[in-house]
Amino acid sequence: MPAILSRGLYQDCYDRSNWRMELLDALRRGRWFATLDPALAAELIAAGRIAALDAGQWIYSEGDEEPGLCLVVEGVLRLEASVGPDRDVLLGLAGPGQAIGQSRRFGGGRRIVTARAQRAARVLLVPDAALPGIAARQPGAWPATMALLYDQLDVAVHNAALNLCLSPRERVAARLAQLADDQGEVPATQADLAEMCGLSRKSASGHILALAKRGWVVPGYRSLRVLDAAALRGIAGI
Numbered sequence: 001m002p003a004i005l006s007r008g009l010y011q012d013c014y015d016r017s018n019w020r021m022e023l024l025d026a027l028r029r030g031r032w033f034a035t036l037d038p039a040l041a042a043e044l045i046a047a048g049r050i051a052a053l054d055a056g057q058w059i060y061s062e063g064d065e066e067p068g069l070c071l072v073v074e075g076v077l078r079l080e081a082s083v084g085p086d087r088d089v090l091l092g093l094a095g096p097g098q099a100i101g102q103s104r105r106f107g108g109g110r111r112i113v114t115a116r117a118q119r120a121a122r123v124l125l126v127p128d129a130a131l132p133g134i135a136a137r138q139p140g141a142w143p144a145t146m147a148l149l150y151d152q153l154d155v156a157v158h159n160a161a162l163n164l165c166l167s168p169r170e171r172v173a174a175r176l177a178q179l180a181d182d183q184g185e186v187p188a189t190q191a192d193l194a195e196m197c198g199l200s201r202k203s204a205s206g207h208i209l210a211l212a213k214r215g216w217v218v219p220g221y222r223s224l225r226v227l228d229a230a231a232l233r234g235i236a237g238i
Contacts, residue, residue: 020045026073027124030097032148033071040138044069047130053117059125064111068128069101069148075121076187080114090195092159093118093179093187102149103128105142118187163198166236171197172207174236176217180226189222211235 023045027033033041050073053059059070062082070077077094091113094100100115105128135141162174175196179186188196194204208224211217216232218225226232 023073026096027071028097030099032099032151033097036144037140040140040144043134043138044126047134048124048126051123051125053121055117055119058116059123060111061114062111066128067102067104067111069099069126070115071099071124072096073122073124076118077115077121078118088114090192092196095181095187099148100152103131103145168199168203169207169210170236172204173211173232174238176224176226177229177232180229184226186224186226188224
C-alpha cells in the first residue's frame with residue numbers, strides 16, 4: 001500500500017511542487033530556457049542552487065576562475081566590464097528568465113563580465129562541474145550551452161554596433177525598446193541608460209525628455225516606462 005502522508009509531510013511536498021512550478025514559469029520567460037528539452041531543463045534545475053541576492057551584491061566578478069551558468073529567477077542583474085584598474089562600465093541588464101555564462105568544455109575560461117544584483121534578486125546557479133554529468137544523460141546539453149554562448153555574443157556585437165552607428169537619440173531609443181519588459185517597465189535608471197549608450201547623464205536625460213514629449217516614454221524617479229516600443233524601434237531604425 002502507498003504510504004499515507006502526514007499533514008506536515010503532505011504540505012512540504014505540496015510546497016516543493018509549487019516552488020518547482022513557479023521556478024519553471026519564471027525561467028521559461030527567457031527565450032533560451034523556454035526552448036530546452038523538458039528533461040534537460042529539469043536536470044539543470046536539479047543540479048543548480050538558488051541564491052538570494054541583496055541590491056548590489058555580487059554573484060561573480062570579471063576574471064573569476066570558475067565558469068558555469070546563471071539564470072535569473074527574480075530581479076535584475078547588472079553586467080559590467082572593467083575599462084582600466086579603477087573603472088567599470090555597465091554593458092547591459094539581465095532580467096527574469098535570462099541566462100548568462102559559459103563552460104570550459106568548449107574553450108570557455110575566466111568570467112568575462114562582473115554580474116551583480118541591480119535590485120534584490122534570486123538566481124539559479126549551475127556549476128560548470130555539473131555540466132559533463134548532465135550532458136552524459138542529456139545529449140542536448142552541450143548544443144544548448146553553445147547556443148547560449150552564441151546568444152550572448154550576438155547581443156554584445158549588436159549593442160556595440162548600435163553604439164557605433166546610431167546617433168545619441170537613436171541609441172537611447174534602441175536601448176529603451178530593448179530593455180522594456182512586457183508591461184513596458186525598464187529596469188534601468190537614466191544614469192544606467194546613459195552609461196550603456198556612452199553618453200553623459202545630462203545628454204541622455206535630454207533625449208529621454210524629447211521622446212517623452214512624443215508620448216513614447218514616461219520618465220519617473222529612478223524609473224522609466226515605455227509606452228510605444230515600436231515607435232522607438234522605428235526612430236532607431238531597428
